[in-house]
Amino acid sequence: MASIPASVIDSVKSLGLNGSTKETNGTLGDVVVKNICCVGAGYVGGPTASVIAYQNPHIRVTVVDRDQTRIRRWNSKHPPIYEPGLRDIVRIARDGGRKTSFGSQAETDGDDLTISERPANLFFSTDVGKCIGEADIVLVAVNTPTKYRGVGAGSATDMTAFEAVTGVVAQYAREGAIIVEKSTVPCRTAQLVADTLAMHRPGVHFEILSNPEFLAAGTAVNDLLYPDRILIGSAPTPSGKKAAEALVGVYAAWVPRERILTTNVWSSELAKLVANSMLAQRVSSINSISAVCEQTGADVDEVARAVGVDPRIGNKFLVAGIGFGGSCFKKDVLNLVYLADTMGLPEVGEYWRQVVKMNEYARDRFTNRIIKCLNNTLVGKKVTILGFAFKKNTSDTREAPALEMIKTLLEERPREISVFDPCCNPLVIKEEIKTLLGPIADQGNIAVYGNAVDACKGSTAVVIATEFDEFRNQPAPAPPRAPVGPPPKLIGRKPNPKADPRPFDGTGPTENDILALHKHLVQRAGEDNDDPLDRYLAEPDCPEDCPDCIQHRESKETGFATGMGSAEEYKPKERIDWVSIAENMAKPRWVFDGRGVIDSREMVKLGVRVESVGRQHAF
């Protein structure tokens, strides 16, 4: 094994502040974690803290944020983030659960298994300093976007929020608290945290860990319940390792120990950037090939399938389209680019920069193809964008390719650009378009609809910008069949939602088992029933004039789903009605499939011309 340079060991060691390699006042001797504070109630902080609380009923978990609206919504029946399955977890952890009994075997009416009642152990607050001061572990999960001005603009990470929180931690954290980087940060950030803490609290011991998050939008809850790995980086000192073990203990409540990897801090910080960069690179690679396919007559899906069966390559992340969006890929690749550039490795930086360039090329190439097919003019035409979120099953629209496409299409002065997204609230889309596009969004020709048929009525072209299953016109891939015989051991493995998870393995149902049973029963229930195990306590009441209640009532009327209850969430998604859409489109009817969800042969039967990424046209 290669030896680690002494300078690196020294710098990692220094993360246990004061260079301490001995235990300090017993604070890190046997760490008993009773209180966790997560700073940042966003897409990572909210779901991660909720799952930690759900799986560790004995730990008090408080999520703090300076954004009062976000915290108000987390404390209401309207969580600010839509993620399938999230509400079930929040309801139990935040509101507590009642004692309940049910049969230990599938399809029986017995009630030989009992789950005790549990008090609430998940809290949301704006009192950042106080909650940090009470915590044994402080998770920092604030936003770390790309800097858009100043030194490193366009590639360096904007550490404003992270640095601000480090300052508050330095002021309030109690001695011996373990500080955890949950945010994605540049490699060696832990050193900056250590320096800040040392400056503000000389002589006080803190351990700093890196514990990057790998959840993806739209599958966050499943990713958290059944993670491929948990990564924890620490100083290689006894106290650093103890701190890491304390965090391992929190995850070990539900994650098999062999999936919890411990490394040095720098490896952990860098591994997060590398994971995202390599995933983004795969998407850019297949997108570059899609351009070749369009010229040669090869079909990119067939090429992807043919190369993906090679286990050395694998079949994941090979779906060609209009490029990756989301708040992470671009910024994390650029984070790596900046790291390489500033370390005097311009060739490395340039290599990774190309991943982002190819992504923009994929999106712009497809947008130009739309304009070209429409005879290079959109004047007098209506164009519909289906999907505004950056990927399916999320309402997250950050860096969504749809937005840049709309911007380019607007330059062609269309009669109308209409938008429909099955997960995003129309009012929110309107606001976002306005904020992000500025004055060009005020030209009055952007309309956001609550259903697909109205959005597409009179359109010459329908553009699919997000891979929602709702937009497919062919049967969805068959769900896994229920296995015959007793179910396999579920620990650490995603259950088959169609199968009854009973009888449970081992000593009794785990929290994951109970959730799996809940999901199974919800899916089986003929009518809407969010609580088949009769475990939920009442949610907090909203005031009469609650803006979210009003919005939700309106959303139901306009027909897009926000996943307000699990009965709604776990049922198969309803497909949009392509027959009606085709009938009501303006001739020549075009569908531009930017996400590979359309079977063009079926669409051609409806009199629609189809252009798809990575293959030649069909009509």
Ligand SMILES: NC(=O)c1ccc[n+]([C@@H]2O[C@H](COP(=O)([O-])OP(=O)(O)OC[C@H]3O[C@@H](n4cnc5c(N)ncnc54)[C@H](O)[C@@H]3O)[C@@H](O)[C@H]2O)c1
């Ligand atoms: N979104 C994802 O899917 C994802 C996945 C893995 C990792 N990450 C990383 O996790 C981090 C958080 O991402 P996110 O998507 O949750 O961001 P987000 O913007 O949704 O949430 C960040 C929250 O931090 C709060 N905040 C900022 N400064 C604060 C301060 N000084 N005090 C208190 N609260 C403050 C903001 O108000 C916001 O609610 C980022 O580093 C991101 O790269 C994100």
Ligand SMILES: O=c1ccn([C@@H]2O[C@H](COP(=O)(O)OP(=O)(O)O[C@H]3O[C@H](CO)[C@@H](O)[C@H](O)[C@H]3O)[C@@H](O)[C@H]2O)c(=O)[nH]1
């Ligand atoms: O074959 C594919 C797969 C994905 N995408 C696109 O790539 C983007 C990102 O998708 P995905 O990675 O599934 O979602 P994210 O929520 O951005 O999750 C990524 O970014 C997170 C934030 O760091 C990480 O935690 C996750 O592990 C990592 O997958 C989306 O626009 C997808 O449409 C494709 O175009 N083709």
